[in-house]
Amino acid sequence: MITYDIRDPKRWRKVYALLKGYGEWLQLSVFRCSLTDRDRERLRWELAQRMDPVDTLLVIGLCGGCVERVRAINPREDWPEEPPPFRVL
Template sequence: MKNEHLYLVTYDISDPKRWRAVFKVMKGYGEWLQLSVFQCRMNSRRHADLTATLDQIIHHREDHVLLMDLGPADAVDPRVTSLGKTFKAVQRESIIV
């Protein structure tokens, strides 16, 4: 897909029930890296959908979600130092529905 950006999404959710809801949503948008960290390849529409969905789940006074735009997905070559498990950047894949 064209116009996709690579995002790093991280969150701090104070309630376990809301944390599970956010985690479930995030699994549909990207690759799980660590406990509350995902990397996602998204176009602007999917980014808007994700933002709106998360906005309805979280409690704004208690929770915090960061969506960091790392730039155009095809041009980004993440420079990552990974200790322990291997890091793998998200690649574009075909999805058959």
């Protein structure tokens, strides 16, 4: 599971687009990915190229039992295909 906090909308969109190619979008800045060790390292390198030191990234490794216990409250069919536009207030 990967979650991130990106402060700049342009960087946020780049990270979102990259992660969309690696896994399933769950929430605004949360992805579920099934990665080999090699894919995980490649993704970490690619993210480092797109992120800034003020941004944060959390990569959570889940065992098979943990993955089975993760439940979504609302059905996937109700989720939008694309996240809402990023707005800076």
